[in-house]
Amino acid sequence: MDFPSFDTFQEESSISFESEDVDFELPNSIQIVEWLKAVCSQEGGNLQALNYIFCSDDYLHRINMEYLDHDTLTDIITFPYDSFPSIYGDLFISIERVKENADELNIPFEQELRRVIVHGLLHLHNYSDKTEAEEQVIRKKEDDCLLLWEQQFSAIG
Template sequence: MPELPIEFFAEDVEFEVKDEAKIKEWLFEIISKYSFELESLNYIFCSDEYLHQMNVEYLEHDTLTDVITFDNSDIEGVIEGDVFISIDRIVDNAAAFNITPEVELHRVMAHGLLHLLGYEDKSEEKQALMRSKEDECLEMLQL
C-alpha cells in the first residue's frame, strides 16, 4: 500500500498512536467505504486546556470537548481536514464508560472522520446515527 497522507501529531501532550500503520489503513478503509478521496488527514492530540481554548476561539463554545474537526476541503467527496482530540477527555470518558482508553480513542478518531464524511451530531436523531456509524467503524478495525 502506498504511503497514506494521514499524519499524527502531539501538540502539548506526550502521546503516540499504537499500531500507527494499521490505524492509518483503518482510517483509509473508512474513507474508501464512503467513496471519498483522501487528500490529507491530520490528527492532533492535545490536552483539555488546549482543546478548550480552540473551542472558545474558533467555535465560541466555552466547554470541554473530546474532539473538534476542521474540514479544509473545498471539493465535495475529498477528505482534507484536521481532527483535534483531547487525550484528557479520552482518559476520563473511557473511565466513565468503563472501556479502555484505546477503544475510546478509536471511537473518537472515527467520530472526527465521520464529521468530514458529512455526518453531524446536533440532534438526538443525528447523534444516534453517528453512534451507529462509529460502531460500524470500530467493527472494521482489526488490531
C-alpha cells in the same frame, strides 16, 4: 471562518499524527492509518489529507473558544478544509477527555480513542451529531467502523 492549520500536508492522501502540549504517541498507528483509509473508501470519501493533533483539555478548550466560540470541554474538534467527497482536515483530540470518557464508560482507553478518531473522520464525510436523530446515525456508523477495526485491522502488525 479561518481555522488553525498545521500546514504539515506534504503529499496527497496522507494521514499524520502529532502531539501538541502532551506527551502522547498513538499505539498501532500503521494499522489505524490503514483502517482510516478503509473507512474513507467505504464511506465514498476521496482521502486527501488528515492531520490528527493530540492535545490537552486546556489546548482544545482554547481552540473551542477562539474558533467556535464554545466555552466547553470536548473530546474532538474537526476542521474541514474542503467539502465532501474530498477528505481534508485537521482533527484535534483531547487525550484527557478520551481518558475520562473511557473511565466513565469502563472501556479501554485505546477503544475510546479509536471511536473518537473515527468520529472526527465521519464528520468529514458529512455526518453530524447536532440532533438526537443525527447522533443515533453517527453512533451506528462509529460502531460499524469499530467492528471493521476488530474484524480486519486489530490483528495486523
